[in-house]
Amino acid sequence: MTDPSGLLSRYNEACEEVGQDPSPFICKVIDMEREDQMLEPTEYMDLNLPGNNYLITETRLTDSDMLPLFHTLKNSTYVQSIDMRYNNIGDEGAKHIAKLLEETVMLRSLNLMCNEIGPEGGRAIANALQTNETLVSLKMNGNKIGNKGGMAFAGILQVNTTLEELDLGDTDQATESVIAFATVLNQNKSLRHFNCNRPLLFSHQEETTVHMARMLKVNKTLTELHLQKYDMRDFGAERLVETLVENLSLRYLDLSCNRITRDGAKHISRLLKRNTPLQILDLGYNRIEDDGAKYIAEALGDFNNSLSHLVITSNQIRGAGLCAIAKSMKSNISLTNVYIWGNDLETPACVSFNDLVESGRLELPNTDVQPYVVDGVVYLSELSHGIRRHYYWTPFYGPDVEDQKSKSILM
Numbered sequence: 001m002t003d004p005s006g007l008l009s010r011y012n013e014a015c016e017e018v019g020q021d022p023s024p025f026i027c028k029v030i031d032m033e034r035e036d037q038m039l040e041p042t043e044y045m046d047l048n049l050p051g052n053n054y055l056i057t058e059t060r061l062t063d064s065d066m067l068p069l070f071h072t073l074k075n076s077t078y079v080q081s082i083d084m085r086y087n088n089i090g091d092e093g094a095k096h097i098a099k100l101l102e103e104t105v106m107l108r109s110l111n112l113m114c115n116e117i118g119p120e121g122g123r124a125i126a127n128a129l130q131t132n133e134t135l136v137s138l139k140m141n142g143n144k145i146g147n148k149g150g151m152a153f154a155g156i157l158q159v160n161t162t163l164e165e166l167d168l169g170d171t172d173q174a175t176e177s178v179i180a181f182a183t184v185l186n187q188n189k190s191l192r193h194f195n196c197n198r199p200l201l202f203s204h205q206e207e208t209t210v211h212m213a214r215m216l217k218v219n220k221t222l223t224e225l226h227l228q229k230y231d232m233r234d235f236g237a238e239r240l241v242e243t244l245v246e247n248l249s250l251r252y253l254d255l256s257c258n259r260i261t262r263d264g265a266k267h268i269s270r271l272l273k274r275n276t277p278l279q280i281l282d283l284g285y286n287r288i289e290d291d292g293a294k295y296i297a298e299a300l301g302d303f304n305n306s307l308s309h310l311v312i313t314s315n316q317i318r319g320a321g322l323c324a325i326a327k328s329m330k331s332n333i334s335l336t337n338v339y340i341w342g343n344d345l346e347t348p349a350c351v352s353f354n355d356l357v358e359s360g361r362l363e364l365p366n367t368d369v370q371p372y373v374v375d376g377v378v379y380l381s382e383l384s385h386g387i388r389r390h391y392y393w394t395p396f397y398g399p400d401v402e403d404q405k406s407k408s409i410l411m
């Protein structure tokens with residue numbers, strides 16, 4: 001199976017072996033890949049089966065589709081990634097996927113976002129990773145694997161040395177499993193990107209944030225960390241800053257959708273003044289207000305030359321704070337992307353950002369606002385340019401697809 005035609009033949013044989021009709025969705029995707037490779041042959045294949053692609057399918061994959069897919073791919077040296085997000089795969093289907101992970105010799109990326117996998121299926125996939133030596137990226141976000149599934153994944157991070165990206169956002173993790181992840185990441189040397197957004201926490205003492213902060217003090221490999229919806233307050237932000245000033249590996253920190261106020265922003269400004277390697281900081285949907293924005297602007301304007309992306313959307317910032325951010329960009333040459341929509345866009349702020357855009361200092365693809373003038377007054381309209389714009393949704397046609405293809409070619 002070194003081409004789509006051979007893969008399609010093997011899939012039809014596998015369906016016949018298990019006494020099941022082939023999925024028209026899977027057949028169509030492989031056949032489309034065959035046509036593409038006639039024009040641009042490639043050494044490997046990415047099997048993209050997202051259930052929300054209405055241009056290709058009106059039905060979604062279920063548990064019954066996983067058995068023939070397992071028999072098709074278990075010995076394949078051709079398919080290197082599988083994207084099966086937004087389907088109806090449950091625990092039984094997850095068990096077949098786990099068997100595939102145990103036997104595969106090629107699979108490097110697996111996306112199971114927003115299926116119906118529960119704790120039992122989550123544990124099966126986690127246990128398979130104990131012996132898997134090929135998988136680099138696994139996305140499980142949106143599957144309610146719960147605390148039991150999370151504990152299983154925390155356990156495999158103690159023995160797995162190949163996994164570099166693990167996304168467990170919105171999987172109903174609990175305090176126990178979040179602390180377990182923080183504990184094992186003290187020793188793990190392979191994981192680079194970790195997402196554990198929206199855990200189900202019932203304490204206001206921020207134990208999980210404290211454990212994550214302690215982990216960041218000793219972990220030297222993690223480059224991307226998402227702590228969205230942690231009910232984090234200024235105390236938690238301060239604990240993170242205390243350890244991050246000594247961290248030389250983290251490049252992307254997501255603290256959006258928390259309860260950080262101007263005092264927390266002041267602590268974060270201390271981190272920015274230390275000019276650590278941090279490049280992307282997401283503080284969207286907090287409440288730092290004008291004072292918090294001014295603290296951050298001061299750090300960016302006078303001390304920091306490493307941060308390239310700043311997100312402060314929906315933070316109750318008014319004109320004075322936004323003007324301070326705009327002013328800091330005139331002296332800070334490293335900051336290229338700023339996202340401010342959802343704040344109080346008063347006229348002075350609109351004028352300041354209009355000046356940045358007109359001078360070329362801030363390019364429209366790098367922000368979420370666009371200036372326009374009505375009766376001589378400058379206003380800002382919203383652009384759909386969020387920093388994680390394509391996290392839950394990926395375009396199937398249009399200019400964004402071409403941009404993504406160009407980026408993948410460059411990489």
